[in-house]
Amino acid sequence: MFWAILTGTRLEGDPVERMTFDMRLDLVGLDSLTQIAWALVDTHGEDAVAIADRTITDLESEGSKPVADAWRGLRALLEDALNGRLGRQTPTIH
Numbered sequence: 001m002f003w004a005i006l007t008g009t010r011l012e013g014d015p016v017e018r019m020t021f022d023m024r025l026d027l028v029g030l031d032s033l034t035q036i037a038w039a040l041v042d043t044h045g046e047d048a049v050a051i052a053d054r055t056i057t058d059l060e061s062e063g064s065k066p067v068a069d070a071w072r073g074l075r076a077l078l079e080d081a082l083n084g085r086l087g088r089q090t091p092t093i094h
Helices: 002-007 015-026 030-044 047-061 065-082
Strands: none
Touching: 030 047, 030 065, 047 065
């Protein structure tokens, strides 16, 4: 399920599957979010922030506020990574 996060794609399926995905995303730790942020940056470059913005908008329109909030945190890490404030190995922010 985390592949959807890395590629910026949305999961389709029944509400139970969607809810399970939502809960797992909410429980992702800072180390994992750092790895996800860097994977998005490596895959999409500066477009990673735009992908996060679109995902946040989509999730809010679907009523998934907690997941949209998690993506806001990920978006902040994306900006930090792109601006040299976030290291790859540890979630130390400069």
